[in-house]
Amino acid sequence: xxxxxxxxxxxxxxxxxxxxxxxxxxxxxxxxxxxxxxxxxxxxxxxxxxxxxxxxxxxxxxxxxxxxxxxxxxxxxxxxxxxxxxxxxxxxxxxxxxxxxxxxxxxxxxxxxxxxxxxxxxxxxxxxxxxxxxxxxxxxxxxxxxxxxxxxxxxxxxxxxxxxxxxxxxxxxxxxxxxxxxxxxxxxxxxxxxxxxxxxxxxxxxxxxxxxxxxxxxxxxxxxxxxxxxxxxxxxxxxxxxxxxxxxxxxxxxxxxxxxxxxxxxxxxxxxxxxxxxxxxxxxxxxxxxxxxxxxxxxxxxxxxxxxxxxxxxxxxxxxxxxxxxxxxxxxx
Amino acid sequence: xxxxxxxxxxxxxxxxxxxxxxxxxxxxxxxxxxxxxxxxxxxxxxxxxxxxxxxxxxxxxxxxxxxxxxxxxxxxxxxxxxxxxxxxxxxxxxxxxxxxxxxxxxxxxxxxxxxxxxxxxxxxxxxxxxxxxxxxxxxxxxxxxxxxxxxxxxxxxxxxxxxxxxxxxxxxxxxxxxxxxxxxxxxxxxxxxxxxxxxxxxxxxxxxxxxxxxxxxxxxxxxxxxxxxxxxxxxxxxxxxxxxxxxxxxxxxxxxxxxxxxxxxxxxxxxx
Numbered sequence: 001x002x003x004x005x006x007x008x009x010x011x012x013x014x015x016x017x018x019x020x021x022x023x024x025x026x027x028x029x030x031x032x033x034x035x036x037x038x039x040x041x042x043x044x045x046x047x048x049x050x051x052x053x054x055x056x057x058x059x060x061x062x063x064x065x066x067x068x069x070x071x072x073x074x075x076x077x078x079x080x081x082x083x084x085x086x087x088x089x090x091x092x093x094x095x096x097x098x099x100x101x102x103x104x105x106x107x108x109x110x111x112x113x114x115x116x117x118x119x120x121x122x123x124x125x126x127x128x129x130x131x132x133x134x135x136x137x138x139x140x141x142x143x144x145x146x147x148x149x150x151x152x153x154x155x156x157x158x159x160x161x162x163x164x165x166x167x168x169x170x171x172x173x174x175x176x177x178x179x180x181x182x183x184x185x186x187x188x189x190x191x192x193x194x195x196x197x198x199x200x201x202x203x204x205x206x207x208x209x210x211x212x213x214x215x216x217x218x219x220x221x222x223x224x225x226x227x228x229x230x231x232x233x234x235x236x237x238x239x240x241x242x243x244x245x246x247x248x249x250x251x252x253x254x255x256x257x258x259x260x261x262x263x264x265x266x267x268x269x270x271x272x273x274x275x276x277x278x279x280x281x282x283x284x285x286x287x288x289x290x291x292x293x294x295x296x297x298x299x300x301x302x303x304x305x306x307x308x309x310x311x312x313x314x315x316x317x318x319x320x321x322x323x324x325x326x327x328x329x330x331x332x333x
Numbered sequence: 334x335x336x337x338x339x340x341x342x343x344x345x346x347x348x349x350x351x352x353x354x355x356x357x358x359x360x361x362x363x364x365x366x367x368x369x370x371x372x373x374x375x376x377x378x379x380x381x382x383x384x385x386x387x388x389x390x391x392x393x394x395x396x397x398x399x400x401x402x403x404x405x406x407x408x409x410x411x412x413x414x415x416x417x418x419x420x421x422x423x424x425x426x427x428x429x430x431x432x433x434x435x436x437x438x439x440x441x442x443x444x445x446x447x448x449x450x451x452x453x454x455x456x457x458x459x460x461x462x463x464x465x466x467x468x469x470x471x472x473x474x475x476x477x478x479x480x481x482x483x484x485x486x487x488x489x490x491x492x493x494x495x496x497x498x499x500x501x502x503x504x505x506x507x508x509x510x511x512x513x514x515x516x517x518x519x520x521x522x523x524x525x526x527x528x529x530x531x532x533x534x535x536x537x538x539x540x541x542x543x544x545x546x547x548x549x550x551x552x553x554x555x556x557x558x559x560x561x562x563x564x565x566x567x568x569x570x571x572x573x574x575x576x577x578x579x580x581x582x583x584x585x586x587x588x589x590x591x592x593x594x595x596x597x598x599x600x601x602x603x604x605x
Contacts, residue, residue, distance in 0.1 A: 003497055005450050007486040008478055038522060039343075061517025068437070068509060068523035070444040071454040072530050169342040176341065183342040242335050252339035259343050 020048040020077070022265050025087040025129070027121055028097030029053045029062045029080075032137060035254025036094050037066065043258050044074040045265050050087045051080035053097070084124040090132045092261055093125050095148065098138035103244055106196060108140050108327060115147055115331055122151040133264060133300040136275075137162045137257060141194045142324055143331075145275045145289040150333050157300040161275025163194045163291035166256040168273045170235045171200065178231065179207065190235060191273050191291045191307070193320040198291075199313055200232040260296060267298040276301050278321070282314045286325040290317060355395040361403045362569075363535055364396050365528060366419065369409035374515055377467065381410055386418055386602055393422040404535055404571045407546075408433045408528060412465045413595055416546045416560040421605040429571040432546025434562035435461045437527040438469050439544045441506045449502065452478060460544055461506060462562050462578070464591040469562075470584055471503040531567065538569040547572050549592070553585050557596040561588060 024046040026033045033051070040046060049066075053059040063080035070076070079086045087093065098114035118138075125134060134152060136145040136159070145161030152159060167190040172183040179186060187206050192199040202220035205212045218224040220232070242249045263270040274296070275289045281304070284290070293305035309317070334351035341347070350357050358364065369385040389409075396405065405423060407416040407430070416432030423430060438461040440454070447457040458477050463470040473491035476483040489495040491503070513520045534541045545567070546560045552575070555561075564576035580588070 001496075004483050004487045004490065004499070008481055008483070009450065009452075034522075042526075057516045058518075061513045061515075062522075064509070065513050065517065065520050065522040068441045068444055068513075068520075069526035070447070071440040072526040076453055166339070170339045173339055173341040182347055238335070238339060242339075246336065249336050249339075251336040255340035255343040 019089055020046075021091075022046045023048040023050065023090045023092075024261060024265075025050040025052065025090040025093040025125070025132075027052045027087075027093065027095045027125070028138070029055075029059050030096065030100070031248050031250035032100070032253055033094075033096040034062060035250035036096060036137070036257045037062075037254075039254040039258035040094075040261055041066065041069075041073050041075050041078075043262060045258065045261050046075055046091075048077040048079070049075055050090065051078075052082070052084060052087055053080075054082060056082055084128050087125065088128040090125075090129040092133050092135060092264055093129060094135045094137060094257055094261070095121060095125075095144075096137045097121055098144070100248060101139065101239070101243060104240070108143070108195070108323075110139055111143055111327055111331070114138055114140075114144055115333070118144060118147050118151060119333075122148050126152050126154070133158045133160065135160050135162060135257065135260060135264075137253065139194075142275050142289045142291070142320075143327055146277075146287065146324075146328055147331065147333065149277070149289070156277045157302055160260070160294075160296070160301050161194070161289055161291070162253070162257055162260060163275030163289075164190045164192065164198055164273040165260055165291075166253050167194060167198050167235050167291075169252065169256050169259075170238050171231065174231045174234055175205070181207065189273055189293060189307075190232070191293070192317050193290060193324065194275065196236055197316065197320045197323065198232075198236060199316045199320075200235075201307065201309065201313060202228070203310060204307070263296040264298060264300065269295050269297045269302075271305055272296055274301070276304060278317075281306070282309060282317045284318060284321040286321060286328075288321045288324045288328065290320060290324070355399050358396060359399040361396075361400040363406060363532055364400060364403045365406045365408060365532070366392065366396075366415075367408045368392055369415070371519060372410065372510070372514060375511070382414055382598055382602070385409055385411075385415055386605075389415065389418050389422060390604070393419055397423045397425065403429070405430045406433060406528065406531060406535075407431070408524065410465075413546050413560045413562070413591075414599055417548075417558065417595075417599055418602065418605060420548065420560070427548040428573065430548075431531070431565070431567070431572055432465070432560055432562070433524070433528055433531065434465045434546030434560075435463065435469055435544040436531055436562075437524050438465060438506050438562075440523065440527050440530075441509050442471065442503065445502050445505055446476070450478060460564060460578070461503070462544055462564070462584075463588050464561060464595065465546065467507055468587065468591045468594065469503075469507060470580075470587045470591070471506075472578065472580060472584060473499075474579070474581055474584070534567040535569060535571070540566050540568045540573065542566055542576060545572070547575060549575075549588075552577075553580070553588050555589060555592045557592060557599075559592045559595045559599065561591055561595070 149159040175186040176183040295303040420430040566574040
């Protein structure tokens with residue numbers, strides 16, 4: 001007797017291998033990877049999601065839990081495997097794998113451990129998705145984006161670090177709280193290193209085009225009675241504070257990654273502060289990755305915005321670049 | 334709270350607050366209760382009862398104090414009993430106390446069946462009712478794609494005689510939670526999405542039908558105050574109606590049996 005499926009459904013097309021058109025892979029199913037996954041799924045950015053990790057039980061459990069939500073999603077295929085073949089033909093690969101900061105630990109401390117992990121991951125990604133865009137999230141993100149770029153051999157438009165997209169989002173949230181406005185109406189850019197030495201560009205901070213620094217020339221300095229400098233300090237300390245309270249951060253970084261993936265998948269050409277190769281800009285002489293405003297599209301990072309920075313802001317960027325290069329030149333890649 | 338707030342730029346929920354004190358919940362339209370102990374590997378949901386009743390005695394009165402007009406959505410397991418407990422402790426009318434119940438079981442069922450048929454879960458229609466747990470009831474007589482009844486195509490569907498073994502799909506639904514717990518320690522994504530699905534119907538006044546846990550006394554020969562999942566119409570008042578699903582004798586018997594099991598536990602609960 002014919003099966004229920006055969007009785008019910010008549011297959012009418014010649015069987016073709018269906019190539020996913022907007023596949024996204026997330027490498028690493030820890031808290032950050034899964035937060036990226038759920039944000040990408042609920043924003044309906046892809047028709048296929050692949051998860052990769054080394055811990056097989058956890059990986060399978062996470063995949064099943066997402067699949068069980070299939071009824072509520074618009075991503076019909078969710079796959080997971082230790083083997084990178086499941087990631088084949090990805091458009092974007094989000095790398096969250098690696099060790100994370102312990103309480104009180106700085107991001108730069110994680111370098112060598114994570115370089116070793118990347119030496120396994122990056123070639124595998126490239127093997128199965130030679131045309132993908134790699135989005136690095138693992139910390140220290142600027143150094144590891146450089147590492148991913150070197151190990152992959154990709155052109156610089158296809159290796160992007162999540163960088164200061166989150167720092168700027170936190171800055172805009174805190175600014176919004178101070179001004180009683182929604183973050184999307186508060187404009188401010190945090191650039192440079194994603195970490196302790198990020199640079200808030202006070203001259204650009206505005207609401208509806210009104211420069212706040214024009215209203216308050218002391219903004220961002222120690223003399224400022226309103227102490228706006230504290231807003232940036234809170235941004236720098238955010239991660240440490242959340243880690244101290246709940247052990248790790250996940251939600252905000254997940255949402256910020258989905259925001260970047262959206263711009264790429266939908267070819268939006270939105271400008272985001274993400275980590276890119278800045279050699280030759282702002283007086284930076286070495287091959288380092290730092291966050292500056294970049295145009296994201298389906299080709300990846302196609303253009304950068306040339307910000308007019310104050311000399312002390314450029315000095316800070318160069319100092320970050322020096323710190324990062326100091327670490328990078330010691331790495332064995 | 335902070336981690337969510339830091340994502341505010343990407344959200345359309347401008348106020349996110351949190352506190353150990355319930356005053357922060359004041360004026361809520363919907364209160365979702367997930368608190369309580371969860372199943373350990375291999376543990377059944379029913380084992381969690383007394384521990385969770387004690388926790389709810391602390392939680393529910395405080396919720397109602399600060400949001401007397403809210404709709405309560407109970408998720409904590411064993412959800413059917415905990416929804417009953419919540420109803421008793423809250424004093425709210427029964428249409429405003431809802432258990433997440435079999436919304437997730439049915440979603441898992443639709444996902445698994447759809448995979449077998451190579452269609453999207455939203456195109457496979459099938460209901461799992463009764464207890465959210467080991468004795469849930471798959472209503473095979475209603476299973477269909479595009480209105481084509483699967484049981485008409487295969488009269489053995491869901492029985493032990495079925496050569497295609499469709500009964501296994503329901504078994505997989507029952508085993509789902511245990512399997513995911515064994516693999517990753519807990520389940521969260523699918524249940525979270527299913528609760529958001531219910532919340533959407535409630536807040537947007539959609540009058541969509543969901544298999545959720547509601548007070549079923551008087552239906553299907555059940556004479557006790559028990560909560561079981563039946564197809565309910567959800568809108569901004571809560572459960573506005575219950576669909577009189579056509580069940581065969583065997584399915585009704587299973588519902589009654591669940592009701593008896595649940596009442597057996599509920600009648601021994603103290604101080605509700």
